[in-house]
Amino acid sequence: MKSFRLELDPSGRDSPWWVTVLAVVLAFALVAAFIALTGKDPGAVYAKMLGGAFATPFGITETLVKAIPLMLCGLGVSLAYRIQIWNIGAEGQFIAGAIAATAVTIYLPGLPGWVALPVMLVAGMAAGGLWGLFTALPKVFFNVNELIISLMLNYVALLGLDFVVFGPWRDPKGMNFPGTPPFTDAQTLPLFGDSRLHFGLILALVAVVLAAVFVQKTRWGYELRLIGANPEAARHAGINLKGHIVLVMLLSGGLAGIAGMAEVSGVAHRLMYGISPGYGYTAIIVAWIARLNPFGIVVSAVLFGGLIVGGYSVQTLGLPSSISSLLQGAVLFFLIAGSILGKVRVRWN
């Protein structure tokens, strides 16, 4: 009788690109089955989603508005993943950035626009970076698992947000709405025309280009590449692994912090309860779909932004918008399964 066994391929090569495509296709197929179970036509639902996200000028700008934080957070986590630091704390780093940027509006209310916005940006970036540092330092000094710390810090940031918006920073004129007073014009990012699309898009694209240049062209980027490919070989080249972990987590958190600043200053125009619908988590999928490539992140961020917006538009068909969460989860599931199964070889005995 022919039997087979499964073996792990020790060479650790990357799974081919079509595994990513297959993962996305399978995710849509799986969710289609769920939609069919509700009695709706999956084709019609997907067409509605696509239309809602990409067919109208309003849909497109909304998609881009959602893509901005995904791009920045995705870029941030991708830097950490390059050196095999599993930062899943972009959500907390995003919130920390949003809180710090808002703090500028609360404590320095009178600043003119050309001062207020840069100060808010720096504050948001610094707070996100600090949040990243909280993950990096225990990792470097005590070898504490970064997955656990970065995840737990998300809840710390979230509770911090709840504290300020329900407590000291709550708008006295807001009729008990858990949010700060609205930002002044000097504290809000410029908009494109009369859409909701804001200047954060430029920030995100600049960050993407800078990251691409640094990662591909500089000595620092080379060191990241070497650490990511083989940390032991990097150690033999005299590269300081711990220093790199600290710096990368500062940048990773800083980028998510910028996203938080852009969200309060460009979209919400105030800090409020539930400021992030999970951008920091979705960004993890965005980074992996793009295989950590900075320009790929632009594409996958727009796709996932479209998924969120499309999720809203299917509500008119009587489906909940959480259909997009379902899709996100399915995509991640198949991606991870693909990257693990891609390492397994079937051996026929």
Added chain:
Amino acid sequence: MDETLSVELRGLVKQFGPVLANDHVDFQVRKGEIHALLGENGAGKSTVMCMLSGVYRPTAGEILLHGKPAKIHSPKDAVKLGVGMVFQNFRLVSTLTAAENIVLGEARPVWRTRGWMVRKTAEIEALALRFGLGFPAGRAVWQLSVGEQQRLEIVKTLYRGADIIILDEPTSVLTPGEADQLFATLVQLKNEGKTVILTTHKLKEVMAVADRISVMRKGKMLATLDRSATDEREVARLMVGQDRQEPKARKTRKNGAVLLEVNDLVVTGDHGRHALDGFHMTVREGEIVGIAGVAGNGQKELAEVLAGLRTWKAGTIVFRENAWKGASVRHSIEAGISHVPENRMKSGLAGSLGSIDNLLVKSYRTPARSKLGFLRTARNRLWSQGLVEQFEVKTAHIDAPVHQMSGGNQQKLLFAREIHQRPHLMVAVHPTQGLDVGATDGVHNLLINLRDEGKSVLLISEDLDELLLLSDRIVVLFGGRVMGEVTHEKADREHLGMWMAGVV
């Protein structure tokens, strides 16, 4: 003694890619004896044992157990047939207790009550006691000493009903006292009628405990001897071989200036013991110094100290008249020490990156390769292409991941990188391990060329043929100390073999 055979191997062959690990091995073990399988590292002992215990499958040949042909497809089959193996690196779950480790993998019962576990623990303790293998069965494995863990592994095989017990390099992890205790246990096992096979490269142990000795070298089984009818000298000679190659014409620079001087070096190894303990040596310009010795006697740590990867506890290192203050990889690179590490894919190359990135590893900080923090991409590509051609590295494409190359080409790439640094000293650790004959010659020529240019090489190898062929001087390491030192002209295989085995 019983003359019936417990184990018989007939014409066993094992091939790993291009490497022939076992070449028609015939091997017989009698029932109820302690049989030692002796050979240098890489001689193929472990491969034989792994086939016997179902970890590997033979490419060709036959295994007979108790006179009957046995089909061993997996470790499970081996256990069913009464073969138990104690690996060099223990297969234990450190957070579980000793008894839990033993019952691990047992199919029944599904529900394990506290009472069941208590009964099992008592049963295991009784079994251990019968063979004089005391250890606290209720204690977590991480709290046990290495010797106790090994006893646990032996009891595990007994519990599963093994009557043929294989121990792979059992003493390599033990202190001398623990080793004596192990030997007492092995004799006890023999008296209970078990058959014991152990692999080792330590002569003294073999002479102390084995009934019969089989010697392997370079994948071949050379001879099986009765301990009572042989002596250390004969076994050592067999182990290291006698065929002596004609040395090539050499251009040694007599009395070159002192390049490296190491004195009273003490280095702590990964296991916390002193890996180097009062080591000393001198390397002069334009010579190849061979470091001989069986693995685990401090060679790895010596190479790591010189490469700046490991700190030392005491002693002095003077390189080109500069006394070193501390370990720093960058300092070592800049001082002109290149390092060909033992495992090229583990620590030398980044397998998923292309040739350019791998060639840049040691030199990307230099002005020729980068400027103001930016890599000189176009120039580096040309430079890499030049090196790949010069060193005849065969690669599908210069950007193709290097794990796609053959071992020989990977090593050429590594040498291209390390030689391009124009090192004063090259530390090469097992540089020809796993390479075929042609690639080995290529590496040898590179080392000889370095020497002829007036550079120095520290060649760490277990292959005596290689050391005798290339070295101007050979230093033998044993237990972290210099066991002996001899010049090329006076080198004599027999003495080297004795030194390597720790016999003065």
